[in-house]
Amino acid sequence: MNPLETQATIDQRAAELVENFAFFDDWMGRYEYLIELGQSLPLIEDEYKSDAFKIKGCQSQVWVRAEAREGLVYYKGDSDAMITKGLVALLVHVLSGQPPEAVAAAPLDFLDDIGLKEHLSPTRKNGLAGMVKQMKRFALALSGVAQNGATTSN
Amino acid sequence: MAETLTATRAVFDVEKVRADFPALHQEVYGQPLVYLDNAASAQKPQAVIDRVRRYYEREHSNVHRGVHYLSQQATDAYEGARARIAKYINAPDARQVVYTRGTTDAINLVAATFGRANVRAGDEIVLSTMEHHSNIVPWQMLCEATGARLRIIPIDAHGDIAYGAFLSLLSERTKLVALCHVSNALGTVNPVADVIADAHARGTPVLLDGAQALPHMQVDVQALDVDFYCFSGHKMYGPTGIGCLYAKEEHLEAMPPYQGGGDMIETVSFKGTTFNTLPYKFEAGTPNIAGGVGLGATVDYLRALDMRAAAQHEAEVVNYATERLLDVGNIRLVGTAAEKAGVISFLVGDVHPYDAGTILDRLGIAVRTGHHCTQPLMQHLGLPGTVRASFAFYNTREDADRLVEGVRKVKKMFGA
Numbered sequence: 040m041n042p043l044e045t046q047a048t049i050d051q052r053a054a055e056l057v058e059n060f061a062f063f064d065d066w067m068g069r070y071e072y073l074i075e076l077g078q079s080l081p082l083i084e085d086e087y088k089s090d091a092f093k094i095k096g097c098q099s100q101v102w103v104r105a106e107a108r109e110g111l112v113y114y115k116g117d118s119d120a121m122i123t124k125g126l127v128a129l130l131v132h133v134l135s136g137q138p139p140e141a142v143a144a145a146p147l148d149f150l151d152d153i154g155l156k157e158h159l160s161p162t163r164k165n166g167l168a169g170m171v172k173q174m175k176r177f178a179l180a181l182s183g184v185a186q187n188g189a190t191t192s193n
Numbered sequence: 194m195a196e197t198l199t200a201t202r203a204v205f206d207v208e209k210v211r212a213d214f215p216a217l218h219q220e221v222y223g224q225p226l227v228y229l230d231n232a233a234s235a236q237k238p239q240a241v242i243d244r245v246r247r248y249y250e251r252e253h254s255n256v257h258r259g260v261h262y263l264s265q266q267a268t269d270a271y272e273g274a275r276a277r278i279a280k281y282i283n284a285p286d287a288r289q290v291v292y293t294r295g296t297t298d299a300i301n302l303v304a305a306t307f308g309r310a311n312v313r314a315g316d317e318i319v320l321s322t323m324e325h326h327s328n329i330v331p332w333q334m335l336c337e338a339t340g341a342r343l344r345i346i347p348i349d350a351h352g353d354i355a356y357g358a359f360l361s362l363l364s365e366r367t368k369l370v371a372l373c374h375v376s377n378a379l380g381t382v383n384p385v386a387d388v389i390a391d392a393h394a395r396g397t398p399v400l401l402d403g404a405q406a407l408p409h410m411q412v413d414v415q416a417l418d419v420d421f422y423c424f425s426g427h428k429m430y431g432p433t434g435i436g437c438l439y440a441k442e443e444h445l446e447a448m449p450p451y452q453g454g455g456d457m458i459e460t461v462s463f464k465g466t467t468f469n470t471l472p473y474k475f476e477a478g479t480p481n482i483a484g485g486v487g488l489g490a491t492v493d494y495l496r497a498l499d500m501r502a503a504a505q506h507e508a509e510v511v512n513y514a515t516e517r518l519l520d521v522g523n524i525r526l527v528g529t530a531a532e533k534a535g536v537i538s539f540l541v542g543d544v545h546p547y548d549a550g551t552i553l554d555r556l557g558i559a560v561r562t563g564h565h566c567t568q569p570l571m572q573h574l575g576l577p578g579t580v581r582a583s584f585a586f587y588n589t590r591e592d593a594d595r596l597v598e599g600v601r602k603v604k605k606m607f608g609a
Contacts, residue, residue, distance in 0.1 A: 066222070068554050071606065098563045098578070099547045119577065120545035121607060157554075 053149035060066035077124035105177035244490035273541025274489020314340030331335025344361030379528030379534030431491035435484025514593035
């Protein structure tokens with residue numbers, strides 16, 4: 040499950056997650072799995088838990104940060120709500136360690152297929168849409184930087 | 194007296210009442226809906242839905258304008274509703290009931306008219322810590338425009354206003370006390386009769402935000418002797434987008450108009466305009482006619498219901514739910530005021546309210562989570578928010594049982 044250990048593409052990782060979620064035949068199992076995923080999220084350092092890295096429009100607090108290493112983008116995040124943290128972990132699992140251009144272009148429709156559809160409305164107060172937007176924005180910003188060989192960015 | 198000897202226990206048939214509310218009879222995620230988000234907005238009885246529909250099907254035209262039959266019919270329906278709403282809150286005259294979009298609009302109206310006319314630099318407006326944003330921000334904006342300032346009544350650990358502190362805030366600088374009748378986040382029923390008497394003793398008028406009161410009790414504005422009373426249709430089982438400002442006539446006559454436009458004028462020329470009489474002076478433009486008509490039907494429904502019996506039933510369900518919730522263990526009640534109406538605000542251990550609300554939602558239980566538009570209150574309590582189960586007279590013990598069962602699941606899932 041550790042994205043750093045695999046060279047799988049965004050699509051492959053997404054398909055793997057869809058498969059894992061399909062294993063549960065009820066919503067409760069899916070939520071428990073989501074919460075469990077949240078525990079494996081690479082945590083953003085406390086000094087970045089500031090407004091600059093906060094995703095707006097969430098009922099809980101959510102922070103996400105990206106950095107580039109060897110041309111790939113890596114994410115860290117956190118949330119004070121466990122379900123939201125699980126949602127961040129889903130995105131990070133699929134997107135971390137990928138080329139920024141691939142992140143920016145990723146359709147991410149796997150979210151539709153994992154049985155958590157109710158979280159996908161852009162008006163829902165978990166900010167999933169906001170997270171995706173922010174993560175793609177980071178990737179776009181890093182795509183230029185990464186090509187120039189810089190190692191980190193905020 | 195015979196009345197004191199007989200236990201007065203009104204009869205309230207909750208199943209019969211529930212049958213009047215079609216929205217209650219549906220499933221979400223395959224579960225029968227338990228609707229406990231009434232403080233955000235209440236469901237509507239069929240009589241109100243039918244009345245609005247009939248208005249649009251047969252009676253609609255613009256009001257106060259046409260000489261033709263339909264326009265007269267629409268005007269009669271709209272103004273007849275105003276008269277019945279006025280009677281329901283025991284306003285002395287329908288002229289004193291101004292239609293607004295809701296409570297927020299009513300408070301903004303008072304801030305923009307009474308406020309601009311009476312509040313100057315150095316003056317003070319007294320609010321409480323538990324106010325909804327809609328009873329804070331209009332006053333803040335007024336203060337910014339005039340140089341006045343807000344004075345905030347603190348609350349105690351139970352969620353009651355600190356009454357001594359309130360009294361000490363009153364001074365010759367106080368131009369208005371603006372207070373919620375019932376708190377949307379804590380359920381506290383404020384001692385409004387005392388507040389009004391003590392403010393009046395110092396010559397200070399009082400505005401009450403009644404949005405959360407009318408769904409739970411009948412209000413008599415004359416008995417209260419309140420200066421301004423604001424409420425929303427949708428929270429008292431009526432349509433959205435309609436509400437009222439009741440005010441004493443002396444205030445309404447002295448207040449300058451609010452928005453300019455059609456209907457609020459008497460004569461207009463490019464040299465100047467003379468304004469219409471009460472309440473039209475404050476009602477510019479084509480109003481929410483269907484909303485007014487629907488709110489009229491709402492008070493008819495409530496009048497027929499016996500609100501005292503309804504409130505008694507609701508209080509029993511709320512007490513039952515509170516006790517059963519506490520049995521779950523590791524539950525923190527937020528708001529334990531001496532007198533409460535409709536609301537149980539709580540936390541499940543350290544579980545984030547958003548997590549709890551999400552799981553309850555999947556179980557078919559509609560609650561509100563978050564700050565409930567009372568961020569200063571949440572800052573005071575040091576909480577990111579709460580889970581709020583808010584009840585109406587159509588809720589049952591079974592609803593309370595489902596809530597408690599759901600909270601047990603939340604507790605288990607998040608290890609609280």
